[in-house]
Amino acid sequence: MQPLQIDLLTLPIRYVTLFAAFFVTIVMGLFIVFQAYHGYRRNANRRMLFLAVGLAFVTVIPPLMSLATASFGLHVDIYMFYLPLGTAISQIVGLSFIIYSLALRSGS
Incomplete structure (x- = not known):
């Protein structure tokens, strides 16, 4: 069995563009999460801290879920539902964390 080999020259540009967009989204989300966590520390x-966790759930996890699902090539029900x-x-979880962080008192 051979390892998976991809010839980047024959890969359609739309897939490269989509991957680049996901990658930039994840990197920017991680940067924002890191800055919020650094502010907590x-x-x-x-x-x-709650803001950082909420932002991770909103900005980082959804693109990672999409990339993971796409790389496994799973059944169409996975993509549709x-x-x-x-x-x-x-x-929803991320926005709940963000709302909770905004609702906390300043002394907390």
Whole structure:
């Protein structure tokens, strides 16, 4: 059995563009999450910790779920139902963390 080999010259440009967009989204999301976590560590402010977790669920996890699903080449039901459901749940959880971080008192 041979390892998976991809010839980048024959790969359609739309796949490269899509991967680049996902990669940039993930990197930018991780940067924002890191900055919020760094603010939590610097100030010991729980609001920043919840903000960092919420932003991770909103900006990083959905693209990672999409990339993981696409790389396994799973059944069409995954793409039509479970992936959008998982993405929506991740965003709901993330937005809940963000709302909670905004609702916390400043002294927390």
